[in-house]
Amino acid sequence: RGINKGWTTDQIASRITLPSLYDVDYLTSERYGVTEHHVRQIFMGIRGWFDGDESKLFPEEPTERYGKLIAGFGGRAEVAAQSAKALEDEDVRWATELATWLVRSDGTTQDERNLLAKCLRVIAERTPAANIRNWCITRARHLDGSFPMDRFMVHNFNPKFLAESAATGIVHTLRVIMDPDKIEGMNHHIAFTVGDETCGLHLRNSVAVPTDGWGAQSLVTMSRDIFMGVVSGRLPWSEAFAAGDIKVSGDIEAVDQFRMSLENKGFAG
Incomplete structure (x- = not known):
């Protein structure tokens, strides 16, 4: 129905939820993955990667895009401040997005990486899904330097x-x-x-x-x-x-x- 209505994957992911009755059984509760992720996979399997969002047709190169977003928001210090404030206000999604701009743009600092790590740890604490929790903690430890994952990001022969x-x-x-x-x-x-x-x-x-x-x-x-x-x-x-x-x-x-x-x-x- 969502596809037929012309909804994008982001809209489908935010609008479709499972009835509460499914959360009482371990087979249907969100213990491994969450609904908003699964519906994206279903969409891609049916329609492919392009969901009708005009900006996704020919997106800006990621590093340049993040740099332009940061400049548009008033610079790195302003984006970091807004991210920290959003996290303080329990707006974890927005805090994480802002911190991601900083970390994935040129010139990122350790303080910015620590900020994103803090966001991810909050997600890990609150998600019911084990795989999401594990990924968030692992990524946070890489970002803050407590367990760097660089050696896994090259092709080595065991x-x-x-x-x-x-x-x-x-x-x-x-x-x-x-x-x-x-x-x-x-x-x-x-x-x-x-x-x-x-x-x-x-x-x-x-x-x-x-x-x-x-x-x-x-x-x-x-x-x-x-x-x-x-x-x-x-x-x-x-x-x-x-x-x-x-x-x-x-x-x-x-x-x-x-x-x-x-x-x-x-x-x-």
């Missing part, structure tokens, strides 16, 4: 995963940590022989396509121990190459361009 995985699977996984802008225009097939395994990646159209390595234009050869050292970031590629532990035949420049496109300190090092 040592246990590396020890139990075939080299072929790991080589093929490299495609998801590749910066496509850094291989733009390349059309080059690279084979990797790691121990007794051979596989490859064909770089074309700014993507890396997994292959079996047959017919490759360049070949990279190394032992499994050296490969695991590079992938884990413990051993820089340049150091292993200089020592002769990594051998490259074919187009060395193309291989270097590829490895430098990977968001991995071992390959790029």
Whole structure:
């Protein structure tokens, strides 16, 4: 009905609630997720991401948008003051939104991050949903520095995963940590022989396509121990190459361009 009335996802989320009878049973009460979140998922599954809100069609780049909103509200100090006042007045949603502008814009300070962390802790205290509570507390601890989550925001290969995985699977996984802008225009097939395994990646159209390595234009050869050292970031590629532990035949420049496109300190090092 909401979709047929032309309501946006924000309007549907704020207008649709469950009858109180559903809050007396653990199967239908909001213990894992809340109604206003679930209706957004249902909307997107039916209609897709665009909900008819004109501003969402071509939105401003987020950092620039937050900067313009802050300027329009009178500057960072004014926005921080309004956020703190809103939190004091129990307007937690508005306080959180204002604090988010500050944290996600250029020039954020630790005091601003602490303010948003305070907002999130209030949400965590009041929500009945365990998953929301856990996320809010985790995010708050990251913001205030009590438990930084930065190490989870990069692609690292778990040592246990590396020890139990075939080299072929790991080589093929490299495609998801590749910066496509850094291989733009390349059309080059690279084979990797790691121990007794051979596989490859064909770089074309700014993507890396997994292959079996047959017919490759360049070949990279190394032992499994050296490969695991590079992938884990413990051993820089340049150091292993200089020592002769990594051998490259074919187009060395193309291989270097590829490895430098990977968001991995071992390959790029």
